[in-house]
Amino acid sequence: MSINPIALTTALINCPSITPASGAVFDVLEQALRPLGFTVHRFVLGEAPDGPTENMVAIRDSGPGPHFGFAGHLDVVPAGDGWDGDPFATRIENGIVTGRGAADMKAAIAAYVAAVSRVEPRPGTLSLLITGDEEGYATWGTPRIIDWLNERAIRPDMILIGEPTSVERLGDTVKIGRRGSVNLWIEVPGTQGHVAYPHNADNPVPALARIVAALDALHLDDGTEAFPPSNLEFTAVSTPTQASNVIPGSATAQLNIRFNNLQKGTDLVRRVEEIARREAPNAVVRSRISGEAFLTPAGPLYDLVTAAIREETGVEPELSTSGGTSDGRFLIQLCPVVDFGLPNGSMHKVGEHAAVADIEALSRIYERVLRKLAA
Template structure:
């Protein structure tokens, strides 16, 4: 199992699949899945200059009532377990700073280096090999196993998982459990499973002033001075207290721009970019309303554009978290912690169709960094954890 996962992982890393390029990863994975009885369906989407590769692959097992003509959705009284993930990776950055070519998988010491090693090609390889091993031992397993894979997770995420979910929803496809292969482990493999994620709401605030000479402030209106008290209040506002699963909602300013570059000109406009990472105790609507009320109370002339990147999702303790928790403990001896920290993931889209979604994968210490890596001694245990989870849910 270890050799098989490592070999597939190296093949995946060697494909330079920078968003939205898949670089043949889905063809490689699809061929492996087809060989063990999966039906493959490509759901590619997007314009020609940003074409996204998507794959939906399903293996129907015992207890699945599929239509004989193959048309329409299958109705599965037994569970449908989905492995989800992305083949795309972030750009490498300065190649001169890498110790080895990021698209040549390289072993140094006890680590395998390469772009995507942690995020998330190790998980993809482990999922595929775990399923191959499981199906080989249990060809008549109950329920269904599926893969939902995209090359548009690290990018704008407009033509990837979100498109697939909508197509599956439109035809009545049922999903019961989903494991997203995001790198969630912090100190040791298995110490953290994500059972939810915070929402992400961004704003671009334009505060309108009147440009003028710094020596004649009475003839101008400085938007920086006007906005400063409001921004200070936004920074210290308590938006909610969080709950048992989520930390409190946070507000962060990411960019501020004003001025012409000259030292003797009062700017005519201030532009502020900010972001909320919000818990289920707040909604996009409530946050928008509170921000607008605060800005208006400060008497600002402004325009504010909002972008909702994702709403929060939460999977309470249930069959899926119990199954993967038991698999982790059996393999590593660790009692995993359920967490909702971190950024957004494609789980936010899948959760709209699937009632139980968790994320689990290898160490996340090196994701998106120069010299991204995965510890070699995590590859086989991760594969076995995925296989044990299959056994816990489908036998």
């Protein structure tokens, strides 16, 4: 049977699946995969607020040969206000598919499944590693898929992630690595009081300001051939007071560091802690490392994906590590990983969309990858 990628995209978008996702959207994907010979395993883990999360591992084993994995996520970010209609009711007009998840990344999953449907099974194994929690904290998502695979001694030889990596046009960018990310919260406690009687209070704001200034002046590195310099950005500074005549009882700063493979998340946390406590010994630092930086060395996976793009589009893709992170930060534990998918200009935006022509071309690129794999 041959699957229409636009029809499957529509069916997936029409299932609301705000992160963490489970249920109907996985039913749709399973119904598409089983007739193609895949054995589908689904498991739900975790509780609120990080769960429950559903994951899927679908495997088709056609005998000895390479194991090619395709990874992705069916969860989406909240729709937000301002849509022209229901964001979970697909609209197709003038060659454009509109709906939450069209670009990121339900259409890519549909494009890949459609590609598989057009290629006769050949020696080797195909798997789909699909999570319902990539847009959230991934607590019960892809890391648990990796646990599931390790428990069964299943290991892909290479993994393609269908994240939307293209920028100006389909095929112009393949992500061969990603920066790491760590979020930090710094709280400096003080003693609340009246501004007219500062001797009866302890103002935490000057100490927090010194911390912010010291961290803002911190030079992490100059980058590498593959990565830009690591970057620290403050995202919020706040106090709990609302009145202009009250010295606050605490002051808090929030920051994020996107870092290259010269750094490790734990080392960066330790540096922030040292600076914070140097300026304010009673400062409290909390952190959450979303993932470490990784880089996939040049090899067969590069060659498969870039050759397929070149043949289908005539574009020579840029091999990039720019942008945000992906679940490749976890999957790199298993094997070489690259990300490649649709143009990403509308992802997470109101009116998220993808061109019908791009979805169909992406499916043909994925088909070329599968045919080259078996050649």
